[in-house]
Amino acid sequence: MDTLPAKLQAVMARIDRVARQYGRDPTGISLLAVSKTRPATDIRRLASLGQRAFSESYLREGMAKIAELRALNLEWHFIGALQGNKTRPIAENFDWVHSVDRLPMAERLAAQRPADKLPLSVCLQVNVSGETSKGGVSVTQAPAMARAIANLPGLRLRGLMTIPAPNDDFLAQRRAFRGLRELFEQLKTDGLLLDTLSMGMSHDLEAAIAEGATVVRVGTAIFGERTSG
Numbered sequence: 030m031d032t033l034p035a036k037l038q039a040v041m042a043r044i045d046r047v048a049r050q051y052g053r054d055p056t057g058i059s060l061l062a063v064s065k066t067r068p069a070t071d072i073r074r075l076a077s078l079g080q081r082a083f084s085e086s087y088l089r090e091g092m093a094k095i096a097e098l099r100a101l102n103l104e105w106h107f108i109g110a111l112q113g114n115k116t117r118p119i120a121e122n123f124d125w126v127h128s129v130d131r132l133p134m135a136e137r138l139a140a141q142r143p144a145d146k147l148p149l150s151v152c153l154q155v156n157v158s159g160e161t162s163k164g165g166v167s168v169t170q171a172p173a174m175a176r177a178i179a180n181l182p183g184l185r186l187r188g189l190m191t192i193p194a195p196n197d198d199f200l201a202q203r204r205a206f207r208g209l210r211e212l213f214e215q216l217k218t219d220g221l222l223l224d225t226l227s228m229g230m231s232h233d234l235e236a237a238i239a240e241g242a243t244v245v246r247v248g249t250a251i252f253g254e255r256t257s258g
């Protein structure tokens with residue numbers, strides 16, 4: 030049975046339902062399909078259903094898919110951990126990076142972005158749960174880092190991203206996302222031109238949308254359980 034179209038449809042219906050429930054315009058929330066570990070054939074099929082934005086966490090794997098699917102003109106987002114010796118292919122081939130959490134990485138991406146391309150759209154990854162294992166700057170470090178990134182040519186700081194600690198409680202999920210939204214609003218009040226709150230995954234996209242997410246990053250709910258990665 031062909032479940033990919035049905036799953037994509039179900040995720041879009043979840044986004045639509047929760048947006049209306051919280052008085053938000055569903056068109057203000059975009060679905061980023063998390064295609065890490067998934068074959069290019071699945072991406073091709075989703076693209077034929079109208080899904081344009083895909084994201085990858087592992088550089089080599091992502092580069093292979095970008096090359097294979099070049100003719101489809103998809104939008105590619107890098108969401109994995111950044112390493113200094115691997116920024117160049119990201120700067121050259123991706124449209125977005127959601128996982129910027131160190132200034133030297135931002136500086137490398139900025140310097141390596143080809144001059145004939147639009148600036149690379151980036152989000153500052155913030156750790157709202159205070160875990161040491163997850164990437165992201167602390168809420169207190171974020172404003173200075175955001176200002177520094179916003180000043181780099183070659184990059185366009187679009188907003189903030191977070192991966193909160195897993196939690197099954199809706200109100201606890203909301204609390205974490207609210208922390209990111211409040212920071213986002215503070216940065217905008219301080220004069221930064223931001224339009225993106227990248228938060229919410231398969232298990233917590235409702236809470237994220239309730240708190241203002243503009244991009245939800247969804248893998249499992251579209252493609253099924255991952256066997257690795």
Ligand SMILES: *Cc1c(COP(=O)(O)O)cnc(C)c1O
Pocket residue numbers: 063065086108109192230231232246247248249250
């Ligand atoms: C894997 C991943 C996701 C998707 O998670 P699912 O639970 O499969 O929806 C979202 N964001 C990031 C940064 C990821 O690494």
